[in-house]
Amino acid sequence: MEFEPLDQFLQRRKKLSEIESLGHAPYPHKFAWTHTARQVAEQFGHRTADQLSSERVEVRVAGRIVALRPHGKAAFAHLAGDGARLQMYIKLDVVGEQAYKLFQLLDLGDIVGVSGHLFRTKTNELTVWVEGLELLNKALLPLPEKWHGLADVEMRYRRRYLDLIVNERAREIFLRRAQITRELRRFFDERGYVEVETPMMHSILGGATARPFVTHHNTFDMDLFLRIAPELYLKRLVVGGLDRVYEINRNFRNEGIDAIHQPEFTMLEFYQAYSDALELMDLTEELLRGLAEKVCGSAKIKYGEREIDFSHFERLSMRDAIHMFWPTAAGAAPSVAELARKGGPRGAVARYNAFARSGGGETIDDAGTRSDGELTGDLFEAVAEGHLIQPTFIYDFPTEISPLAKRREDDPSLTERFELFIAGMEIANGFSELNDPADQERRFRAQVEKGGHDMPKEVDTDYIRALSHGLPPTAGEGIGIDRLVMLLTDSHAIREVILFPLLRAEAPEGTSAEKSAGEGEPPK
């Protein structure tokens, strides 16, 4: 197969065969390196020119050539490896004609191994004095522009490998993402949680309200859903005596794509027996504060123009938040008591919608079938959510919108549930788990009866059976890892923190500019 830019592709392939005819293997199997470029910098970066000349340091380093400055019979180049760059200096009269000929056939992007000793140049840059040079792999395609790198966002996502080579920030984001998941695992492992993996292919939807992807198993001739949440399986495990479990893995939701939504996204979910939502809020604070300190070096982090302080978490009931953030232009804010009264939320929605219709934004669906709890949730989203910049727990979620959460003992219209908002994004959702099988069955049936494309079509009876064997009082929580990584890397699009985000399929080559006609119609 050949790729654009064809002239350069063919040119490089020709050089490769010239290298072969010089007697070099085109694709050697290994290179015995002693240091990465980063290790050289870390271990010898402080040595002076004098120290290096009196005490020779021999190194063998492999990497990709990312800069090339030939000067006739000598040359400088930079090798990139392990996220660092290391300069090398190669001279004809040092390496000999054969090796220098090889060098002259090298291009930006080629992967080489060099051996030699370290020295400092006139400008005091730590450099390998090359005595031996081996081609490890010839790049047949050129790197993006060396100064501006790869800026086209579409190309950065589609060809993430180039983004990672050329844009240091991309590399840093994904290294930090790995650090974050590593720290999360450490946090839970230290506290006696067991990491588990539960099915991603479900025959019954559950654990969240979302539209699923559907797939099919041939042998069983069975339709399956890609999971929208692992929740119901994880709680089965708690029934089974795994008192503390967590899973970090993908969920799939067949819904919109924007700056904070991707169809494939990573959630941490964890469950602990003999606990409740209140304890989870404390645990979450500890987790996130520690994570920010560990990963960003401080509990106060920069996010865009703002500073977010993980050392203090606000706690507001949903009704408090509605009252507090009620737009002044919408008239008197509903009191918490009014929102708690039967029919109160409906009255507040009526006032809000009057305001919305006169230019305040979108109205809330106030159809007669909608419950006070649903209306309360909608009011919260319309009025308060966007204001929650500093870490804020919203608690006291209405029962109608919390089908898996345990009711408050003193108020069955509310659940022991919270969500955590930071920078206007929902980051976490946790609650005391409903463990009354009869109540759970009633709420499942209510969902199925209600219908709608994002509601379960059938009751997960095995889950009810599991609850009937006894789920201890348990608290559980989900944390959106992608959004958390966004916060901790100062990224403002979820695609920046997902290596290969979903994009529309690329038009096959030939349908656009480059190839001959006759390939047929462009896909519709």
Place this chain on the structure above:
RNA sequence: AGGGGCGUAGCUCAGUGGUAGAGCAGCGGCCUUUUAAGCCGAAGGUCGUGGGUUCGAUCCCCACCGCCCCUACCA
């Protein structure tokens, strides 16, 4: 899904109703301490795709494709 924006050389970007330009990369030449190396020379393009207006379209209009932003959807 609706509104707005963008699409020019491999990459980063200028530009114009009269057949298109720079830097980097690539090619040829010179150059033994450079670092966005330098100097000289040549090459590279169906200006996203298709249609229309026009004597003439990369530019104006329409449709389509792709990406981005906003809104909607979204526990």
